[in-house]
Amino acid sequence: xxxxxxxxxxxxxxxxxxxxxxxxxxxxxxxxxxxxxxxxxxxxxxxxxxxxxxxxxxxxxxxxxxxxxxxxxxxxxxxxxxxxxxxxxxxxxxxxxxxxxxxxxxxxxxxxxxxxxxxxxxxxxxxxxxxxxxxxxxxxxxxxxxxxxxxxxxxxxxxxxxxxxxxxxxxxxxxxxxxxxxxxxxxxxxxxxxxxxxxxxxxxxxxxxxxxxxxxxxxxxxxxxxxxxxxxxxxxxxxxxxxxxxxxxxxxxxxxxxxxxxxxxxxxxxxxxxxxxxxxxxxxxxxxxxxxxxxx
Amino acid sequence: xxxxxxxxxxxxxxxxxxxxxxxxxxxxxxxxxxxxxxxxxxxxxxxxxxxxxxxxxxxxxxxxxxxxxxxxxxxxxxxxxxxxxxxxxxxxxxxxxxxxxxxxxxxxxxxxxxxxxxxxxxxxxxxxxxxxxxxxxxxxxxxxxxxxxxxxxxxxxxxxxxxxxxxxxxxxxxxxxxxxxxxxxxxxxxxxxxxxxxxxxxxxxxxxxxxxxxxxxxxxxxxxxxxxxxxxxxxxxxxxxxxxxxxxxxxxxxxxxxxxxxxxxxxxxxxxxxxxxxxxxxxxxxxxxxxxxxxxxxxxxxxxxxxxxxxxxxxxxxxxxxxxxxxxxxxxxxxxxxxxxxxxxxxxxxx
Amino acid sequence: xxxxxxxxxxxxxxxxxxxxxxxxxxxxxxxxxxxxxxxxxxxxxxxxxxxxxxxxxxxxxxxxxxxxxxxxxxxxxxxxxxxxxxxxxxxxxxxxxxxxxxxxxxxxxxxxxxxxxxxxxxxxxxxxxxxxxxxxxxxxxxxxxxxxxxxxxxxxxxxxxxxxxxxxxxxxxxxxxxxxxxxxxxxxxxxxxxxxxxxxxxxxxxxxxxxxxxxxxxxxxxxxxxxxxxxxxxxxxxxxxxxxxx
Numbered sequence: 001x002x003x004x005x006x007x008x009x010x011x012x013x014x015x016x017x018x019x020x021x022x023x024x025x026x027x028x029x030x031x032x033x034x035x036x037x038x039x040x041x042x043x044x045x046x047x048x049x050x051x052x053x054x055x056x057x058x059x060x061x062x063x064x065x066x067x068x069x070x071x072x073x074x075x076x077x078x079x080x081x082x083x084x085x086x087x088x089x090x091x092x093x094x095x096x097x098x099x100x101x102x103x104x105x106x107x108x109x110x111x112x113x114x115x116x117x118x119x120x121x122x123x124x125x126x127x128x129x130x131x132x133x134x135x136x137x138x139x140x141x142x143x144x145x146x147x148x149x150x151x152x153x154x155x156x157x158x159x160x161x162x163x164x165x166x167x168x169x170x171x172x173x174x175x176x177x178x179x180x181x182x183x184x185x186x187x188x189x190x191x192x193x194x195x196x197x198x199x200x201x202x203x204x205x206x207x208x209x210x211x212x213x214x215x216x217x218x219x220x221x222x223x224x225x226x227x228x229x230x231x232x233x234x235x236x237x238x239x240x241x242x243x244x245x246x247x248x249x250x251x252x253x254x255x256x257x258x259x260x261x262x263x264x265x266x267x268x269x270x271x272x273x274x275x276x277x278x279x280x281x282x283x284x285x286x287x288x289x290x291x292x293x294x295x296x
Numbered sequence: 297x298x299x300x301x302x303x304x305x306x307x308x309x310x311x312x313x314x315x316x317x318x319x320x321x322x323x324x325x326x327x328x329x330x331x332x333x334x335x336x337x338x339x340x341x342x343x344x345x346x347x348x349x350x351x352x353x354x355x356x357x358x359x360x361x362x363x364x365x366x367x368x369x370x371x372x373x374x375x376x377x378x379x380x381x382x383x384x385x386x387x388x389x390x391x392x393x394x395x396x397x398x399x400x401x402x403x404x405x406x407x408x409x410x411x412x413x414x415x416x417x418x419x420x421x422x423x424x425x426x427x428x429x430x431x432x433x434x435x436x437x438x439x440x441x442x443x444x445x446x447x448x449x450x451x452x453x454x455x456x457x458x459x460x461x462x463x464x465x466x467x468x469x470x471x472x473x474x475x476x477x478x479x480x481x482x483x484x485x486x487x488x489x490x491x492x493x494x495x496x497x498x499x500x501x502x503x504x505x506x507x508x509x510x511x512x513x514x515x516x517x518x519x520x521x522x523x524x525x526x527x528x529x530x531x532x533x534x535x536x537x538x539x540x541x542x543x544x545x546x547x548x549x550x551x552x553x554x555x556x557x558x559x560x561x562x563x564x565x566x567x568x569x570x571x572x573x574x575x576x577x578x579x580x581x582x583x584x585x586x587x588x589x590x591x592x593x594x595x596x597x598x599x600x601x602x603x604x605x606x607x608x609x610x611x612x613x614x615x616x617x618x619x620x621x622x623x624x625x626x627x628x629x630x631x632x633x634x635x636x637x638x639x640x641x642x643x644x645x646x647x
Numbered sequence: 648x649x650x651x652x653x654x655x656x657x658x659x660x661x662x663x664x665x666x667x668x669x670x671x672x673x674x675x676x677x678x679x680x681x682x683x684x685x686x687x688x689x690x691x692x693x694x695x696x697x698x699x700x701x702x703x704x705x706x707x708x709x710x711x712x713x714x715x716x717x718x719x720x721x722x723x724x725x726x727x728x729x730x731x732x733x734x735x736x737x738x739x740x741x742x743x744x745x746x747x748x749x750x751x752x753x754x755x756x757x758x759x760x761x762x763x764x765x766x767x768x769x770x771x772x773x774x775x776x777x778x779x780x781x782x783x784x785x786x787x788x789x790x791x792x793x794x795x796x797x798x799x800x801x802x803x804x805x806x807x808x809x810x811x812x813x814x815x816x817x818x819x820x821x822x823x824x825x826x827x828x829x830x831x832x833x834x835x836x837x838x839x840x841x842x843x844x845x846x847x848x849x850x851x852x853x854x855x856x857x858x859x860x861x862x863x864x865x866x867x868x869x870x871x872x873x874x875x876x877x878x879x880x881x882x883x884x885x886x887x888x889x890x891x892x893x
Contacts, residue, residue: 035431097621103614110607267439512739521725
């Protein structure tokens, strides 16, 4: 029983990580309606940013996040303006373009760092809290808390502020929003920027736990896709819940089945959801663009 | 808009030079265009047959051209951007490697059944995923590629796992192992000639037209009596079949395969799509042109720069992909067609 | 009385409580020209989609030549002789006009040369012969509409379902389109079921008119009867209006 509890807790904490990485992707998915293949690389930039801030400026990740996240956010705005916006109705070309960005970002960092793994100082990463027989990594717990806080913050932003409401309007119906006077292009820029900043933030927060390599983004991107699809496009709480579910399922799969096959879980979840319930758990919008049509 | 009779022949002669098959020519014209294209493609082999460095590049260019053209059948004609063709490539590769080492069979005998198996697998995994729209279809195919990678690593008693499989050198036609590089180059040339030939046939066949219709507008296709899902599956099966054949040839050329070699997206699955994009996605000659431009170029990058800057070749390819998606969607062939159209307008527009 | 070519019996389509189409029964006989009119949102296109198979009826039946076809997909209905055009025209943009029509022609002519010949003939028939090699993306709206008619014609259909095929055309283009449809009707004996907003077209090219309002069929008759019926006027313009046919 204890073991099950341990696995469950591990799964939930892992879910916190996935939720953090996915929240930005979900925002971009839901609003701009594009699949940003390079999202994992934005997380990677966040990690490297925090590493260099630590190494060169002595800043702890929890401080440098205020520098790094906006920087990655700015990169996101540039990507939206220069690459995504010109391709706004050509989804196939968007796939090429964002995948090309993935290749660029990953391999530029590879060339820059010669592929050596980096990590940020181990003082945080090793602290463990024990509750009874259950061991909880302090950093992972903190990440979970941060994910929850960000989810709440995003929810409040989207429901209580005018800007946030305009984002939701664009998410639901681009054309109607335009007729209401909402500048859709600006909303896309802002949304992509926020989504990218959240990815950067996730990267910074994860530096104590994961070792930093150019390919680290690839670890997250498929899981993030599964989370977003499971939770439902455009639903902030859906992505949160989806992250938890994916984390728990993966933890249990890794425990009872071969750990090496864990990664196949993401894919299974992704496919099963899209076939059975394209709208995901709490999806409100965009499902008709995601999954099945009514007839074959 | 009146065209003078004098300038029309000039414009038409320009169009006739284009190696691209449009689908409307007479069968003999299409045949001549195909032979001209393959003749042009074969010239480097003829002139550089003594240089082992260039022979290697040429052989690889032909192979990648054929693989890109195979992808182009479902990705270009059909508009279904699969990022998972590495799966079919891997099926051909592993079937060949295991078949020759464990069972001592000839690769020639393995090639077709392996390709059929790949075609069957392609239909199986595509059937649920074709219902997904563009980007989500791409993600699903990407995921299939990752699953194949995990499975190949896991079932190591069959696949050799991370260690991979090495095929000992034993020259002989029946083994598909050749002493001379130029013989490999000819083999690869035959492969790309086959795939391009299939593309030419396809472009003019009912299946080809139906694939194009599905790409352009699925509802309009249905209104024309087209069973969209069935056509997509057929296109995918054909594409997977030819891709797996390429996997067989690749395996016998390198004589070593392992999961990263086969399933690394950026080197394999996405590369096929990238070459088609640069050359002209959805055209017949595009994939080969793309290969001719990119494969030697990337080789150069890797040789000159990759020691100082690992991965720079892929970074530059990524940049090319972004630029091509933004500015050159129809690739080199498209640019050529625009040029021809410009010539027509310039010299044909006067009354 | 022989079996109607196309028929619906109490066909309905409900979207979560909204009855977009509410028990519409209509029979179209071979060789007829029937128009469906009605104010915006009346459910005309939804009804069309029930006929073509893009939507499945919540209740009721759709029959072709007496056989219920509720379960048939759109492509199967096209094979059985239903040709259709779309309210927002859908050309295959990257292909030439000729190749667009070839896609339709391939249904009954599997060989390339036959399909091309058939397509060229149909294209000429609708007056687009000179534009055969032109890319569909470069055609004007009027040309695209005719192209879509040609593509449907190439299927050798028995009935043509046209959804606002005149929308967006100017007066002379509309006139030419009416002439084309009339000549197709007379020469080929094609049956037509069309959705139209333009009442002049309805008057010029309909034997029977059917009026939909809020999903229900509220009137049926000849063009003259319908266009002077007070119920129809009320549906279009509201209470207390009078409409004088010009």
